[in-house]
Amino acid sequence: MRKKWLLAVLGGLVVAGGAAYVKRDALAMALLARAADGAMSRNVMAELPENALHVGFCGTGSPLPNRDRAAACTVVIAGGRLFVFDMGEGSGKTLSLMGMPLDKIEGVWLTHLHSDHFEGLGPFTLQRWAGTSAKTPLPVSGPEGVTEITDGLNAAYRIDSTYRIAHHGAAVVPQSGFGMTGKAIQPGVVYDANNVRITAFSVDHDPITPAFGYRVDYKGRSVTISGDTAFTPALAKAAKGSDLYVSELLSPRMVDALATSAQKAGMINRAKIFDDIQNYHISPEQAADVAKASGAGMLAFTHIVPSVPKPLEFALIGDAASRYKGPIKVMHDGDLISISGPDDFETRNLLNR
Numbered sequence: 039m040r041k042k043w044l045l046a047v048l049g050g051l052v053v054a055g056g057a058a059y060v061k062r063d064a065l066a067m068a069l070l071a072r073a074a075d076g077a078m079s080r081n082v083m084a085e086l087p088e089n090a091l092h093v094g095f096c097g098t099g100s101p102l103p104n105r106d107r108a109a110a111c112t113v114v115i116a117g118g119r120l121f122v123f124d125m126g127e128g129s130g131k132t133l134s135l136m137g138m139p140l141d142k143i144e145g146v147w148l149t150h151l152h153s154d155h156f157e158g159l160g161p162f163t164l165q166r167w168a169g170t171s172a173k174t175p176l177p178v179s180g181p182e183g184v185t186e187i188t189d190g191l192n193a194a195y196r197i198d199s200t201y202r203i204a205h206h207g208a209a210v211v212p213q214s215g216f217g218m219t220g221k222a223i224q225p226g227v228v229y230d231a232n233n234v235r236i237t238a239f240s241v242d243h244d245p246i247t248p249a250f251g252y253r254v255d256y257k258g259r260s261v262t263i264s265g266d267t268a269f270t271p272a273l274a275k276a277a278k279g280s281d282l283y284v285s286e287l288l289s290p291r292m293v294d295a296l297a298t299s300a301q302k303a304g305m306i307n308r309a310k311i312f313d314d315i316q317n318y319h320i321s322p323e324q325a326a327d328v329a330k331a332s333g334a335g336m337l338a339f340t341h342i343v344p345s346v347p348k349p350l351e352f353a354l355i356g357d358a359a360s361r362y363k364g365p366i367k368v369m370h371d372g373d374l375i376s377i378s379g380p381d382d383f384e385t386r387n388l389l390n391r
Contacts, residue, residue, distance in 0.1 A: 082137035082388060083118060090378040091116055091259035093282060094136060094388070095340055095369045097129030101154045104345040107371055108132045109154045112263055112284060112340065116234045116256040122146045123252055123263050124155040130162025132371050134169075136388040141170035146218075147228065147236065148180030149265030150249035151187065156180075160191045163218050168202060172215035179221045179228060181248040188220030225250065233257055239276040241267035243318050251276060259377045262334070266341065268317065269324040274331035281377045283334035285325035286341035287368070289354050290316055296344060319343065322355040326362035335381050337366045 086092055092115035099107030109126020113133060120143045122133070134140065143166065148156055163176045178188050199216045225248075229236035235255045243249035243266050253262045253276055262277035263284045277283050297312035320328075322339065329337040339355065346354060351368045358366055365383065367373075372389030 080137045083139055083142065086115060086376065087378060088118060089257060090376050091256045091261060091281070092377070093261050093284065093375045094138070095371060095373045096133040096136065097124070097126045098340045098342055098369050098371050099345065100341055100343045102344055107342065107345060109158065110341050111158070113138060114254045114261060116254065117232050118142065119144050119232065119234065121234070121236065121254060124149055125158040125162055126154045127157045129158045130165060134165060136372055140166040141172070143176070145177035145179060147252055148178065148184060149251065150181055150243055150246050151183050152246060152266065156187055159218065160195055164195060167215050168211050171210055171212060173212050174215055176218040177221065178218045179223050181250060182222045184222055185220035188218045192217040239272070241265055241273070242270050243267050253277065253280065261377070264320070266318070267320055269320050273328045277328060277332035277334055279333055281335045281380065282338060282375060283329045283332060283336070284338045284340060285328065286320060287322050287325065287339035287354060288316065288319035288343040289356060290321055291356070292344050292346070292354070322358040323361055326358035326366070329364060330362045334364065336364055336383055337362055338375065339368045342368065
């Protein structure tokens with residue numbers, strides 16, 4: 039009896055599987071439609087408390103190749119508006135996949151003019167323009183020299199823009215919204231409106247100069263983003279009292295190991311680069327010292343060098359936890375930290391939904 043029951047069940051599964059195979063095209067289209075409905079109607083902003091300050095990580099990688107991390111990009115969400123800091127390769131795609139409404143972006147602020155911090159601007163600006171029918175160019179602010187970058191990218195994408203307008207029409211892609219406008223800024227307050235204040239401060243990334251970090255204040259909450267920098271006491275001063283300190287991370291012992299491997303393989307140039315980069319980036323222990331001295335409520339690491347498998351990420355931070363007793367996190371693309379109050383942090387990943 040048991041054998042007959044089992045055979046009947048197996049027979050039913052075979053029949054069901056056969057029917058599913060025959061209708062696989064219809065099933066595929068149904069699944070696509072369902073996924074598209076969910077993606078098109080997704081409204082991440084509606085899920086976020088407006089009085090909280092939110093910090094998203096749209097690019098946590100570095101110039102070193104990594105399939106899981108786009109290059110440098112951090113987005114701060116305050117009062118229903120988006121403020122983007124750096125736009126490295128691939129980060130614009132991540133920002134979109136996180137469900138961020140591109141029409142809510144107030145602008146992009148570059149920390150410095152290393153290519154891994156701006157080379158995503160071209161494709162991202164195109165997506166914003168076509169995806170939102172933007173009527174004004176994307177504002178891009180940064181150190182002296184930023185207009186050379188924005189003007190160059192506008193020139194590179196000009197021909198493409200004529201094709202988009204000819205194909206879709208000016209109502210969908212208005213000529214007035216194409217491209218970006220560059221603005222060189224100096225240290226100090228660079229944005230102050232709608233309860234949001236952004237302050238740029240100088241960092242030590244010599245010979246890349248000027249280079250900036252940024253602090254964002256909103257309704258009593260604050261985040262400080264270091265950008266790429268060597269350690270200086272000025273970092274703690276800029277971050278004083280911040281709820282969240284976002285620092286780059288370079289593990290000297292791991293980079294030393296990469297340099298040794300490059301030497302063994304006869305890659306002398308690459309070995310020298312691994313040696314050189316250590317003198318203008320901060321170590322995790324030094325970043326922890328900044329977080330402690332500033333009184334920051336949490337330390338978040340981004341711009342990870344080098345990339346390692348997730349189970350090994352604990353080794354990236356070295357002895358940082360012995361020097362700073364607050365929460366420390368190595369961030370990933372798609373992560374979002376919501377700050378609702380002192381020591382009130384909620385972390386989620388908007389790509390894993």
